[in-house]
Amino acid sequence: MVLHDSHSPIYRDPIGPVAAGGRLRLRFSADEGNAVTLRTWDGSEKRTPMRRNRNGLFEATVQVPETPMLFWYDFIVSRPEGELWYGNAADELGGVGEQIYGAPRSYQVTVYDPAYQTPPYLREGILYQIFPDRFYRRPDDPAPDRSKRVAQAHPEATFHLTWNKPPALDIDPESGDNRALDFFGGTLQGIAEKLDYLNDLGVTVLYLNPVVRARTNHRYDTGDYCAVDPILGSDADFTALTSAAAERGIRVLCDGVFSHTGADSLYFNRYGRYPGIGAYESQSSPYYPWYRFFDFPDRYNAWWGFYTLPALEKDHPDYRRFLLDSRDGVLPLWMQRGACGWRLDVADELPVDLLRQMRKAVKEQNPEGMLLGEVWEDASNKISYGVPRSYCLGDTLDSVMNYPLRSAVIDFFCGNASAFDLARLILHQREVYPAPFFYSMMNLLGSHDRVRALNAFAGYDRAGPIQMPREDARAIRLTSAQLALAKARYVEAIRLLCALPGMPAVYYGDEQGMQGMADPWNRAPMVWESGDPAFSGLVRELLHERKASKVLQTGFLDVEAKDADTLVVRRYPVNRKDAFGQPLTGKPERIVITRKLTLWGA
DSSP states (O other), X not given: OEEOBTTSTTTEESSSOEETTOEEEEEEEEOTTOEEEEEEESSXXXXXXXXXXXXXXXXXXXXXXXXXXXEEEXXXXXXXXXXXXXXXXXXXXOSBOEEEOSSOOOEEEEEEOTTOOOOHHHHHOOEEEEOGGGTOOOTTSOHHHHHHHHHHHOTTOEEOSSTTSOOOOOBOTTTOSXXXXXXXXXXXXXXXXXXXXXXXXXXXXXXXXXXXXXXXXXXXXXXXXXXXXXTTOOHHHHHHHHHHHHHTTOEEEEEEOOSBOOSSSTTTOTTSOSSSOOTTTOTTSTTGGGSOEEETTTEEOBGGXXXXXXBOOTTOHHHHHXXXXXXXXXXXXXXXXXXXEEEETTGGGSOHHHHHHHHHHHHHHOTTOEEEEOOOSOTTSEEETTEEEOSOSSSSOSEEBOHHHHHHHHHHHTTSSOHHHHHHHHHHHHHHSOHHHHTTOEEOSOOTTSOOHHHIIIIITTOOTTTSOHHHHHTOOOOHHHHHHHHHHHHHHHHHHHHSSSEEEEETTGGGTOOOOSTTGGXXXXXXXXXXXXXXXXXXXXXXXXXXXXXXXXXXXXXXXXXXXXXXXXEEOBTTBOTTSOBOOSOOEEEEEESOOOOTTO
């Protein structure tokens, strides 16, 4: 028998990442008569003979590199009948490995900067995401004024006079995407009026989808990086919102789109609606070098081929200066207006050295400023455009949106995966993410990019636009039985997120029981009068329990699958200290998560 389990302290110490220059102790179980060699890789191979310890396990201690990087190891077992290789399991999630035939499949050790720190309010916080146009429209904002603002800012746009109507589906025949030119008129002042609601829910970080001037209702097609969209309000309204939020202990997180702009923008100005000369209008424009033209002006590099979204030349020094300058750069500017930092759209499409500069700019503005990345896969080891990237070494992001956990949680509750599968994913993240990163994850169930959480828990998570035409998705409404089960699953899933390291995150309206398939149906106006207060109350109770428990925020973590349907999460101090070496005297918590649920309302 041969065995190594990277999730167990018996075989690996520490079981998680290691600070640069630190030591790693590895153990391996093998039959008598065998010899074991530890093979490590940090750019060059090294082989270290392992020696049996008094417990009969082969053991070796190695020093990891002095420079933050990914470090790798596997084992060579010499037996009388021949040599075998032993390494990571086929899914590369760590834990118990297996014999390898052919090329080695190594275990990963994340070697991170010992000085790496992230803001404590992330590991302690509760995050709430808002799609600003759809959150709250003040009743004293006259409809004619709202319609006029929409028409002035967006000549092709339409305005919904009725708040509780469904969003419009308006397919662009050229791109096949929804044009997103219908507006409901939610404002920053409206969000400010609902801060007491958010505070009562337990929210401490408010993540706003983009608020800058743009053509569409989602505003991921930036028109002017430096100005609030007039439909939402003014720059002063943003400052007032962040100030009022701060009074309640709530920080406001901006959403930054720095890989592309809108074609309808101050910088590209394809339609001539902005002052000055844009890149599309003249090669002498100061913004012309920010874009790559193949045949001026109509053929240019565009984000994922969408000509409404011209891609930026992110290495251009003038563009970087525009983003980062400490006096008037875009990132510092919005932090000076009160933002706590940035969520970076498509972070893995930004150059790593730009991410490093962004981190520096944010931390210089405020040492507790945050940089949260949109990364959909394993953020410790991602191949992006053919280049391996690690976002958790301490030089780029504070953390990321935890989409892998979201998928694993939904699959578990919908019966597509077992508790063993879910535990394995969580333990893998504990293994590869340094504590400052792991404990700062945005642990989400719903977002503007996925079906509503209740639809996901009813089995529709894999029914996106490709699998289901959007017109058909419009008609999807959960039956009473589906809705009851989905709500029960959501409550149990929130209980799980509150038990794990990272920020539990709520997408606006999920706590009120909102339904909706993929864009645009997941972006409907907030249900202020027709929500489910009993359901919302359960969510609120769980969030406040998490908010009050230091052990759940920063305690050590163990996860075990009791059986295929039951996950047990333990959070606890070690020597009266938490995972960051700070005093922690709270009692250990043991949370049992099950998918054998009593239907909501039954």
